[in-house]
Amino acid sequence: MIETPKQTAVDRLTRIDELLVQVIELLKEMKEDRSGEMVLEELRKLNKYKELEKRRWERFNPAKDDEPIYDWTAIETAPGEQVTFTYPVPEGFIFHCDRIQINWEDDCTYQIFTDSEWTAQTDEVIQDLGDHVAIFRPPKKIRAQVEVVVVNNSINNIIFVPFFGGFIRKIKRPGYKKEESEIDIEEEE
Amino acid sequence: MVKIGVTIKDAKTGKVLSKEEHDKRVLDQKKKEAEEKKREEEND
Numbered sequence: 231m232i233e234t235p236k237q238t239a240v241d242r243l244t245r246i247d248e249l250l251v252q253v254i255e256l257l258k259e260m261k262e263d264r265s266g267e268m269v270l271e272e273l274r275k276l277n278k279y280k281e282l283e284k285r286r287w288e289r290f291n292p293a294k295d296d297e298p299i300y301d302w303t304a305i306e307t308a309p310g311e312q313v314t315f316t317y318p319v320p321e322g323f324i325f326h327c328d329r330i331q332i333n334w335e336d337d338c339t340y341q342i343f344t345d346s347e348w349t350a351q352t353d354e355v356i357q358d359l360g361d362h363v364a365i366f367r368p369p370k371k372i373r374a375q376v377e378v379v380v381v382n383n384s385i386n387n388i389i390f391v392p393f394f395g396g397f398i399r400k401i402k403r404p405g406y407k408k409e410e411s412e413i414d415i416e417e418e419e
Numbered sequence: 420m421v422k423i424g425v426t427i428k429d430a431k432t433g434k435v436l437s438k439e440e441h442d443k444r445v446l447d448q449k450k451k452e453a454e455e456k457k458r459e460e461e462n463d
Contacts, residue, residue: 312428319421
């Protein structure tokens, strides 16, 4: 079956749903933990953005060879710990990072590094769209890796759940002939 | 799916913590919080 851009967008949304369900199930197991409950509540709020996401993807119409990225992880941290989440870009690809999303906690500090360059810091680039959800929008395409560095300055354990969203695209080689669908997309952009 | 790497350090010293050291810190903090909660309940 030939995959159309619209189907790709639908697939991405299905994957977001699956990931959110996984995260929520994971955190339900931690329901006796207060900080886990807080994160669970934030994840419920993420669902509100699903429709916005759907419209955005439909407008964007990514090329059929793009591989969507909606990956997450979760880890509980003790006070005084610094966690570095590293998202490595596969060799031969560029990561078009739409956003990095992580639960926002007071008294904690956040930093973003793209390809080892400092990109964003707490209170400077964070767009707090939800009550407690921080969204970073890296300003460039990422070739090697993106790192999120968080310090738990709280007096309690905190579970951090970062999401990495966007897509990876193969790096074009010299002499590469573009397909018609890709040319159409670039013209639209 | 790409595997997201996680490195945990002590924020003050910058020392990388092993899984065992990290797990112990988390567990100790949980115990501490449980004791505080119990003490608060007793005081109430």
